[in-house]
Amino acid sequence: MSSSFDPSKYPELKNLLCSIDKIPDVSDIRPETVTEKVIECNSNCPDPRLKTLLDNLTIHLHDFIRENNVTTEEWMATVHYLTDVGKKCTGSRQEFVLLSDIFGIAALVNSINNPSVNGSTVATLLGPFYTGEFHDIEEGGTIAPAEGPGEPLLVTGRILNTSGEPIPNAAIETWEADAEGLYDVQYSTYSEPDHRGRFRSNDKGEYSFRCIVPIAYAIPDDGPVGDLLIKLGRHPYRPAHLHMKIEAPPVYETLVTALYPRGDLFSKSDAVFGVKTPLIVDFELIESDEEAKAKGFKKGPFRRLDYDFTLATKEESAQAKEKLRKSMAKKA
Amino acid sequence: MSSSFDPSKYPELKNLLCSIDKIPDVSDIRPETVTEKVIECNSNCPDPRLKTLLDNLTIHLHDFIRENNVTTEEWMATVHYLTDVGKKCTGSRQEFVLLSDIFGIAALVNSINNPSVNGSTVATLLGPFYTGEFHDIEEGGTIAPAEGPGEPLLVTGRILNTSGEPIPNAAIETWEADAEGLYDVQYSTYSEPDHRGRFRSNDKGEYSFRCIVPIAYAIPDDGPVGDLLIKLGRHPYRPAHLHMKIEAPPVYETLVTALYPRGDLFSKSDAVFGVKTPLIVDFELIESDEEAKAKGFKKGPFRRLDYDFTLATKEESAQAKEKLRKSMAKKA
Structure with a gap:
């Protein structure tokens, strides 16, 4: 029997292809x-x-x-749907992440792998707009253009361990959508990071930066995932949120989380299941021009949020994951 | 709370967005x-x-x-894998079909939706190389270039119903890889159908066409699916086969099947789980130049296969599917 069989093409399969009669029927x-x-x-x-x-x-x-x-038609429709999802992916658009998000898979994977332990800050989704690209900013610096659109916000607080001790020199990254509800990479004119900043906690574990009050936005819905949401009778909105990623290796587990302003229309129906109640925050309104200027704003009013993040050690985190694993195995 | 919320953008969701407080938390x-x-x-x-x-x-x-x-890393690797599968898809390359094939999903969907009934010919995979593009050929005509490479094969037989009665004027499509184990669309120079033919059974239900003896080939393995097969310790080969699609509406269920030459090295380890024993066939060797010429070949020898295809009616097929559905529901 003739064939285009060429075992030399597959060095990894040499043993297999030399004993094909032993492969299961x-x-x-x-x-x-x-x-x-x-x-x-x-x-x-x-x-x-x-x-x-x-x-x-x-x-x-x-x-x-x-x-x-x-049915055959349903399976082929699935294959074509996945193909369309693939076609929509570009360097700055991850349609498969969105698909995984709207089915709660990203949220599930996140919750399994990042259980809160001993009062550590609850983790939530990294999201598809984390780019790893940031401007380095000074303590108290701004990640949003000075005097750009959006309501000015000052965020301050500390990075702590679960004993309440400060963690100095923690690497903090923060990113958010702009006043239009769009991330920098969603603009075709994107050239450099915007509304994204990287900085470190000081020797007292304190951090401080300026940004804008985040607003609710629709996840990118001009592709197959947006179409599917409509077919499912679901809306594409995420409540407003400010992303935070905090690293303090080698002792501490990296924390990926986000803060959600209280009272958002979509707090309870986040399209991607990311909201955790302990991450819902209140912003204080400060009217004083003087105070605004002292914090680096041109003038008042501005909003202020004070929030401490608590990091688990890698050991605490590993124990919590193991405990969760066992409790899930028991239920399965 | 500010947002980029624009309900008018989603007319289908008007009711939903007007009563967001009623959406499940x-x-x-x-x-x-x-x-x-x-x-x-x-x-x-x-x-x-x-x-x-x-x-x-x-x-x-x-x-x-x-x-x-x-883990988060495993899920992200999955998302990136699916993205790579998507990137590999083009008009003539369907990597998601291949992915579905190597997990036996296509074979499962096929077997659920096309049960054999009352002796009807067993169905098998359509495969990713069905293009719907064919040359119309006369009775006894060839789908392969005359005197091209490959061993000449004459295929004859009848299209019957499950009572053994001939089905005249059935629309038959057949396609196969060429003597290199490649389908026409796998060549970058592809311009028109090759090794693909369309014809009809005559008034006695008979059909007859010439092609080449098919050879085993590897499924396209220069993409993510080929990489995964290697990682799984599996080979990418399909045993030789000749695809057939036979339609006789409105009475009969369309039959998609393939014939597999006996003795192929990969008969029992088809990478995509398509082989069914009743579809394994023997080719007769005919040496006579005279007989070869009478059948349209330039000279002998040639191979000959006589195979009758039996089509179920749509009613028989629907009953068989319903019976299978019930037996699967009982087991579930």
Whole structure:
């Protein structure tokens, strides 16, 4: 029998291809046997974690197909939908992250991997607009253009450990949408970071920066994920929030979180399931021009938020994750 | 509270956005509550089938995350993998179909939706190389270039119903890889269909066409799906096969199937789980120049295959699907 078979093309599979008769027989699959056949077929996988994950994913996806009698047309529509999601992805647009977000998968993965412990600040979603690009700013500096649109906000506070001790020199990153509800990278004219700043806590663990009061916005909804939300009868809005990422290695677990202004129309119906009540905050209104000028603003009024972030140690965090893992295994 | 909220942008969501306080509260999700929150959130979906499918998919994907304690890094790797799969898709390359194929999902969907009934020919995968583009050929005509490379093959037979009666004027499409194991669309120089033909059964239900003996080939493996197969310790080969699609509306169910030459190295380890034993066939070797010329070949030898395809009626097929559905529901 002729073929285009060329074993030399696959050095990793040399042993497999030299003993093809020993590969599990996967012919004649039936609805009730296909799952075990696929799993058998993965039995030469050299990476046990990859095999565990993909075998289990296969079981769930096959069960999904069987339980719902998914039709050929429905499955092809799914394949085409995923293709459209892929087409929408660019360097600055991650449609698969959005898809994962609206199904609560990102929120679930986040909650499993970042349990709060001993009073540490609750974590929430990194989101698709974290770019890793920031302007370095001084203590009390601003991440938003001076006198740009948006309501001025001063954020101050401390970085603490779970014993309430200050953590000096913690690396803090913060980012937010602008006064139009758009992140810098959503503009076709994007050239450098805007409404994004990086700085460190001082030797008392204190931090201080200026930005604008964040506003609610719709997640990018001009693609397949936006279309699906409409079909599901769901809105695409996220309540206003200010992202924070705080790192203090090697002792402390990195904290990725966000602060949500109280009273937002979408506080309870965040399109991506990110809101945690302990992260809802109040802004104080300060009218005084004098105080505004002292804080670096041109004039009053401005809003002020004081918020302390509490970081768990890596050890505390690992223990909390292990405890959560065991409690989930018990329920499963 | 300020926002970029613009309800007029979403006419379909008018009722929803006018009564946001009635949307289920999805804040404070926890690993054990997120699934029901997402499902609650979909409760305004106007399409019951879409809601059923996506709710059930959410349950399975969340269970997958919980059962395996998927880490943030693993989930992001998954998102990036899907993004790479999306990037590999073009008009002539469907990487998501390949992904669905290697997990046996396409084979499962196919087997659920096309059960054999009353002796009808077993169905198998359409595959990612069906283009819907064909040359119309005469009875006994060839789909492969005359005197091109590859072993000449004459395929003859009848299209029958499950009572053994001939079905005249059935629309038959056939396609195969060429002597290099590549489909026409895999060549960057592709301009028109090659090794693809369309014709009809005659008034006795007979058909006849010439092609080449198909050879085994690797599925396109220069992308994320090929990489994953290597990581899983699996080879990318499909045994040789000749695709057939036979339509005789409005009475008969369309049959999508393929014939597999006996003795192929990969008969039992098809990378995409498509082989069904009843579709494995033998080719007769005919040496006579005279007979070859009579069949339209320049000279002998050539191979010959005689195969009858049996189509179920739409009614038979619907009953078989319903029976299968009930038996699967009983097991679930």
